[in-house]
Amino acid sequence: MTDATAGQVRAPRRPRRLQADLSLLLGGAIVVVFLVAALGAPLFAAHDPLASDWLAVLQPPSDVHPLGTDDLGRDVFSRLLWGAQASLIAGVGAVLIAMSIGVPLGILAGFSRGWVDIVVSRLTDALLACPQIMLAIALAMFLGGSLLNAAVAIGVSTVPVFARLARARTIQICAEVYVEAAVSVGIRAPRLLVVHVLPNLAAPVLVQVSLTMAVAIISEAGLSFLGLSRPLPAPSWGAMLTVGKDFIESAPWLSVWPGLCICLVVVGFNLLGDGIRSRLDPRR
Amino acid sequence: MRLLQRIASILVTLLLLSILVFALQQLLPGDTAVILAGEDRSPETIAAITEKYGLDRPVPIQYLHWIGNVLTGDLGQSMRLNQSVANLILTKLPVTIQLATMALLFAIVIGVSIGIVAALKANTLVDHFVGLIGTLGLSVPNFWLGILLIMLVAVQWQWLPASGYVSPFEDLGQNLSSLLLPSLVLGTHVAAVLMRHTRSAMLEVLNADYIRTARAKGMPGRHIVFRHALRNALVPVVTVGALEFGQLLGGSVLTEFVFTVPGIGKLIVDSVFNRDFAVVQAVVLVTCMFYIVLNLLADGAHLLLDPRVRHGGRP
Numbered sequence: 114m115t116d117a118t119a120g121q122v123r124a125p126r127r128p129r130r131l132q133a134d135l136s137l138l139l140g141g142a143i144v145v146v147f148l149v150a151a152l153g154a155p156l157f158a159a160h161d162p163l164a165s166d167w168l169a170v171l172q173p174p175s176d177v178h179p180l181g182t183d184d185l186g187r188d189v190f191s192r193l194l195w196g197a198q199a200s201l202i203a204g205v206g207a208v209l210i211a212m213s214i215g216v217p218l219g220i221l222a223g224f225s226r227g228w229v230d231i232v233v234s235r236l237t238d239a240l241l242a243c244p245q246i247m248l249a250i251a252l253a254m255f256l257g258g259s260l261l262n263a264a265v266a267i268g269v270s271t272v273p274v275f276a277r278l279a280r281a282r283t284i285q286i287c288a289e290v291y292v293e294a295a296v297s298v299g300i301r302a303p304r305l306l307v308v309h310v311l312p313n314l315a316a317p318v319l320v321q322v323s324l325t326m327a328v329a330i331i332s333e334a335g336l337s338f339l340g341l342s343r344p345l346p347a348p349s350w351g352a353m354l355t356v357g358k359d360f361i362e363s364a365p366w367l368s369v370w371p372g373l374c375i376c377l378v379v380v381g382f383n384l385l386g387d388g389i390r391s392r393l394d395p396r397r
Numbered sequence: 398m399r400l401l402q403r404i405a406s407i408l409v410t411l412l413l414l415s416i417l418v419f420a421l422q423q424l425l426p427g428d429t430a431v432i433l434a435g436e437d438r439s440p441e442t443i444a445a446i447t448e449k450y451g452l453d454r455p456v457p458i459q460y461l462h463w464i465g466n467v468l469t470g471d472l473g474q475s476m477r478l479n480q481s482v483a484n485l486i487l488t489k490l491p492v493t494i495q496l497a498t499m500a501l502l503f504a505i506v507i508g509v510s511i512g513i514v515a516a517l518k519a520n521t522l523v524d525h526f527v528g529l530i531g532t533l534g535l536s537v538p539n540f541w542l543g544i545l546l547i548m549l550v551a552v553q554w555q556w557l558p559a560s561g562y563v564s565p566f567e568d569l570g571q572n573l574s575s576l577l578l579p580s581l582v583l584g585t586h587v588a589a590v591l592m593r594h595t596r597s598a599m600l601e602v603l604n605a606d607y608i609r610t611a612r613a614k615g616m617p618g619r620h621i622v623f624r625h626a627l628r629n630a631l632v633p634v635v636t637v638g639a640l641e642f643g644q645l646l647g648g649s650v651l652t653e654f655v656f657t658v659p660g661i662g663k664l665i666v667d668s669v670f671n672r673d674f675a676v677v678q679a680v681v682l683v684t685c686m687f688y689i690v691l692n693l694l695a696d697g698a699h700l701l702l703d704p705r706v707r708h709g710g711r712p
Contacts, residue, residue, distance in 0.1 A: 132525060132528065231409075235406060235409045235410045235413050236413050238406075238410045238413075239410050239411075239413040239414040239417055239685070240417070242410065242414060242643075242685040242686075242688045242689050242692070243414075243647065243681060243684065243685045243688070244643070244644050244646070244647025244648050244684065244688070246647070246648055246650060246651070247647035247648070247650055247665065247680075247681060247684060248681065250650060250665060250669065250677075251421060251665075251677050251678070251681050252421070252424070254669050254672075254674070254677055255421045255422065255424040255425055255674065255677075256424050257426065327536065331536075331538050334538055334540075334541075335538065335540065335650075335651050338540055338651065339651075339654070339666060339669060340670075341669065354540065354541060354544065357544065358544055358655070361544065361547060361548050361552055362552055365548055368541070368544045368545070368548065369545075371541075372538065372541030372544065372545065375538050375541060376533075376536055376537050376538065376541065379536035379537075379538070380532055380533060380536040383532050383535055383536050384532060387532070
């Protein structure tokens with residue numbers, strides 16, 4: 114054991130780099146497939162995702178229905194494709210909301226410090242004290258169930274992550290010598306923010322966008338699993354699992370495929386985020 | 398001085414938290430009293446609710462009214478279950494705490510041990526494989542994992558019950574077996590988080606000078622790993638574990654729903670289905686307060702475990 118530990122702890126950095134590139138490649142590929150499926154749903158879906166067929170209820174996978182049919186005889190594959198669209202809309206919506214509220218708040222707090230910083234920091238603490246999925250469920254319930262409201266609920270519940278990140282990075286950037294130099298030659302705050310702070314924030318925010326997409330897609334699935342997202346009968350992955358849960362014994366394919374899709378897409382965004390981070394992190 | 402500052406900031410956080418939770422009910426479309434009344438829409442009930450919560454008065458006054466009630470332990474009334482919310486939470490919370498504790502134990506055992514192996518085998522095939530498992534653990538939706546496990550373990554192999562909760566005072570063995578699958582599912586995410594933290598903390602420590610010294614002295618490898626490295630590497634892991642426990646309490650919502658475990662998570666889901674707003678509001682508030690207290694305890698544990706923090710060597 115001694116020899117093994119001694120030799121390998123200080124292994125060269127290169128394999129890590131390889132792993133980062135693999136993550137980037139694999140994650141990127143999964144995300145691209147997801148985007149194509151979501152945007153191309155009208156083209157690829159062979160069946161109407163809402164059309165029931167009472168003669169083909171709960172059919173196992175076959176040539177006509179490659180992934181089987183559900184309890185109303187609807188084609189699972191077509192519903193998965195259209196469900197991808199719901200996940201994409203919720204994910205993009207949530208990330209846009211979280212980013213456009215969180216990043217400016219964080220910059221403001223990190224740049225101005227003082228009481229603004231105290232208020233923003235305590236506010237993010239308060240929001241972070243609430244488990245994200247619980248906050249999203251509560252918000253979605255009070256807002257009323259719809260895809261847009263689900264996106265808003267998930268977005269608001271992930272605001273503190275962006276705010277905290279932007280604040281920490283802004284403080285770090287403002288301590289740099291080049292910022293000090295810029296201030297000493299009389300560059301004003303707005304220009305300083307645009308020219309120095311924002312470009313340096315872009316990389317960590319990009320990583321966070323990818324990781325938050327993963328969280329948002331899992332959360333949307335959770336919300337639609339509880340009926341708090343897109344109203345039925347419109348397809349979404351979580352709602353498909355709600356149906357599958359009632360047919361665990363007789364029709365396991367109803368639970369397997371939607372879950373696998375959620376899992377795969379979330380892995381994709383997580384890998385992509387990790388890959389980008391390793392690539393951009395100067396320490397690696 | 399630092400303690401006072403810490404307490405002040407916690408108080409501010411709690412204040413903001415209570416305002417946020419109160420603000421939830423401002424999101425409700427339409428007349429709050431009518432919605433809170435639920436199915437019973439008689440003018441008397443609505444008038445009584447308006448009177449009780451002061452809903453005809455300005456919002457800031459309503460908040461003061463509400464927070465006053467909360468501070469005296471009155472978290473409101475469940476409109477559907479006809480019980481005080483405080484009572485409901487008190488009966489459900491122990492179940493969730495047991496579930497979260499079991500999940501955390503499982504996560505620590507799995508996460509820390511795999512994390513150590515990954516660190517010792519850093520940058521080998523084993524490490525990459527562990528990394529992939531970790532990503533999977535972070536990505537799998539726990540309600541789906543729950544459904545899969547029910548499908549395999551409970552339906553296919555019939556090893557464990559698919560659902561149904563038994564109180565530990567009734568039969569401890571059955572209680573543990575009824576919570577085994579749910580705690581495995583709930584702990585997966587935390588196990589992955591702890592694994593990553595343990596791995597990077599161990600790597601950092603193993604590269605430290607005092608480990609090299611120990612090695613140069615000819616100390617046996619196992620001694621180095623467990624006595625020196627692990628002890629130091631566990632400091633950040635303990636903090637993460639305490640914080641994750643708070644997340645487990647609230648993150649158990651979907652797991653409890655899938656396995657029909659009657660904890661506060663199931664209470665939230667039932668309240669969502671029943672449109673029982675007061676219950677959801679109260680559960681969110683209580684869970685968050687729990688989390689903030691845990692946060693404080695985690696700081697305390699950090700203080701105990703790391704003498705550098707105790708002597709003010711590090712912020």
